[in-house]
Amino acid sequence: MKAGGIELGEGGKSSTSRSGVNKGVSVLDFIFRILAFIGTLGSAIAMVTTNETLPFFTRFFQFRAEYDDLPTFTFFVVANAIVSGYLLLSLPFSIFHIVRSSAQRTRMILIFFDMVMLALLTAGASAAAAIVYLAHKGNARVNWLAICQQFNSFCQRTSGSLIGSFAGIILLALLIMLLGVALARRP
Amino acid sequence: MKAGGIELGEGGKSSTSRSGVNKGVSVLDFIFRILAFIGTLGSAIAMVTTNETLPFFTRFFQFRAEYDDLPTFTFFVVANAIVSGYLLLSLPFSIFHIVRSSAQRTRMILIFFDMVMLALLTAGASAAAAIVYLAHKGNARVNWLAICQQFNSFCQRTSGSLIGSFAGIILLALLIMLLGVALARRP
Numbered sequence: 001m002k003a004g005g006i007e008l009g010e011g012g013k014s015s016t017s018r019s020g021v022n023k024g025v026s027v028l029d030f031i032f033r034i035l036a037f038i039g040t041l042g043s044a045i046a047m048v049t050t051n052e053t054l055p056f057f058t059r060f061f062q063f064r065a066e067y068d069d070l071p072t073f074t075f076f077v078v079a080n081a082i083v084s085g086y087l088l089l090s091l092p093f094s095i096f097h098i099v100r101s102s103a104q105r106t107r108m109i110l111i112f113f114d115m116v117m118l119a120l121l122t123a124g125a126s127a128a129a130a131i132v133y134l135a136h137k138g139n140a141r142v143n144w145l146a147i148c149q150q151f152n153s154f155c156q157r158t159s160g161s162l163i164g165s166f167a168g169i170i171l172l173a174l175l176i177m178l179l180g181v182a183l184a185r186r187p
Numbered sequence: 188m189k190a191g192g193i194e195l196g197e198g199g200k201s202s203t204s205r206s207g208v209n210k211g212v213s214v215l216d217f218i219f220r221i222l223a224f225i226g227t228l229g230s231a232i233a234m235v236t237t238n239e240t241l242p243f244f245t246r247f248f249q250f251r252a253e254y255d256d257l258p259t260f261t262f263f264v265v266a267n268a269i270v271s272g273y274l275l276l277s278l279p280f281s282i283f284h285i286v287r288s289s290a291q292r293t294r295m296i297l298i299f300f301d302m303v304m305l306a307l308l309t310a311g312a313s314a315a316a317a318i319v320y321l322a323h324k325g326n327a328r329v330n331w332l333a334i335c336q337q338f339n340s341f342c343q344r345t346s347g348s349l350i351g352s353f354a355g356i357i358l359l360a361l362l363i364m365l366l367g368v369a370l371a372r373r374p
Binding site for chain 2: 072111125
């Protein structure tokens, strides 16, 4: 009963201002979701369209690099595609939160899936970053040569496509925090 | 005022049983934290102590593989060490939650840091997994040879050390969910 009394006091004090803050938070949530969607979709497209054919070739084969020569890049594309698809599907929920700023259950569902997507995107992006690093620097100890001297544009393209993905990671982390703020401030 | 009234009804109904559930959740939180600490610390130690010297050598060098030949493995060790250190430091908070099952602010702080650590551990583990995959399979297109034929024990050890790290990821995700349940059920 005591806890109930405290809630009653808080609810009466500033219910309208809290709902206003939640609306602002929800609008920010919507904007971040669109930005993260653009970032991850851009990353996926940039990676998928990456290929480079070198201008010289031997009798037996042409020197050609495509993103799916390295399985990790395929995983990167799949992870980015899944996350961008999820972000698109979550936009209606975000709009619903702007309209009904006191909704809690949908926010909890969203925070859960956001977290799953954050983990997936982090996994994809960091695995791809490890391979991109190797492509740039190579590794003398295990005799893996840096391929970026030959496939220069391929390397630049794959490195660049990481940016959208890492921006997506930061935005998803911010989204989770925004949802947490909105949940903590329940009117 | 309406929201306050609903809270009052709920608070009076089952305040004690909710506190009991929260205590159970907090005990589970404590156990998972210890398990995740053991997993990540074990991963870090297993990786750091990995090295293999092949029984044959040329006049110029000995064939020797150590974990820090690959920078990604160094990142993996650092990520696991940071996460296991954090998990150890978070144990007192977990005990505090068992004693005071209605604490909210500390739970929110913990859920935030748990999420940061989940992202860090996922990044480390998946980057290391990408390299381990390459060590096992190699890549014919970019002429990176599989080194596991030569450095067999090195490869087994590094692959094995991923297990503790991935178990840590799952446990951290469960911890975040448990904290979320405890926060949602605030008495």
